[in-house]
Amino acid sequence: MLPFLANRFAWYYFPRFHHVSKFPGHLDIETSAVCNMQCPMCFTTTEEFRKSVDTGLMEFGLFKKVIDEAVQHGSYSIRISHRGEPFVHPEIIDFIRYAKQRGIKEVASLSNLLALTPELFEQAMRAGLDWLTISFDGLGDTYEWIRKPAKFLESYERVKEYKKIKDKSHSIKPVIKVQSIWPAIRDCAEDYVRLFSPYVDAIASNPLIDYLHKDDPQKIEYLENYDCPTPYQRLTVLFDGRVPCCHNDEFNTFIIGDANTDTLHHIWHGEEMTNVRNVHREHRGVELLNACKRCFLPRKVEPVVEFVGGRKIVVEKYTGRSEAIGS
DSSP states (O other), rough: OOOHHHHHHHHHEEEEEEEESSSEEEEEEEBBOOSOOOTTTOGGSSSHHHHOOOBBBBBHHHHHHHHHHHHHTTEEEEESSSSGGGGGGGHHHHHHHHHHHHOOSSEEOOOOOOSHHHHHHHHHHHHOOOEEEEOOSSSHHHHHSTTOOOHHHHHHHHHHHHHHHHHHHHOOOOOEEEEEEEHHHHHHHHHHHHHTTTTTTTTEEEEEOOOOOOOOOTTTOOOOTTTGGGGEEEEEETSSSSEOOOTTTHHHHHHHHTTTTOHHHHHHSSSSHHHHHHHTTOHHHHOOOOOOOOSTTTTOOOEEEEEEEEEEEEEEEEETOOOTTOO
C-alpha cells in the first residue's frame, strides 16, 4: 500500500510544487503504433498523420532497455498503449510478463478489443496485466459505424467472456473499464450502463476531443494561466524509441530525446524537458508550444446536466466545439 500511496501523492502534489522527481513515476510505452480500426474521430485517419508520422511495432530489446531503467529508478507504473492497438503486437504478452517480473507495480493498457480474443485476454491476465480500458463507443449500429470493422454483438460477447475468464480464475485483475465518447451514448446511456455493468468494473464517458484538429484556432477557448502537470508526472517512449515532450503530442511536433541512444533519466532532466517545464510555469504553453496549442488539456470545458435512468449526472463538453462525431 505504501508504494501506491507514495505514487498517488507524487502524481498529485509534485506538479503543484513544481518538484521534479528523480525519474518519472509513470511511463507511456508505445508498444504498437499500428491500429486495426478506422474510427471517424481519430487522428490516425487524417492525411496529416499518414504523411508525417511513421508507424510500426516496438522491438523487444528496446522495451527491455526502457523497463530495466524504469525499475532501476523505482518507476511505479507503465501503460503499454499510445497511438496504436497494443494487442496486434505478436510479443505483447512477453512485454507484459517481462514488466511484471522485473518489478513494475502496475501495467495498464487501452484496447479496442478487435484483436483481443478471449484466449489472448487470458494470457494477458496470467502475465500480470493490472488495468484494461476498452474503448467501446456506442451500441449497435452506432458502435459499428464508429469502430469499423468491429461488430457489436461479437465485441459485446467478448467483454462478457473476459468476465467469465476472471471469475473462473478467481482473479480481480485486470480491472476492466469500458468507455465511450459521450455523443455516441447520449441517447442510450441507460442501456449502455445496463448492458455493461454486470461484466465490467467501471464505466466512463469522455467528451469529444478535437483529435482531427478541425476546430478554428481563433475560436478555441483556453483555461487562463494553465500550468500543465504532465511534465512532472510521466514520460512517453514511442515505438521507435523517440521521446516526445508529452503523451498528447500525437504528431511528434516536439521530440526531446531518443531512448535508443540516451537514458530516460537524462532526457527527464535534460535541457528540452526543463524548458518545457519553465514555459508552463510561466503559463505560456499554449502560446509557445504547438503541441500544447493542439492539446485538449488546456481547453475550457463546460458542465452539461444529463439524466441517465432518472439520475442526474454532469458530463463535460469542450466550450464552443461541435458534438458531431467526425467533425
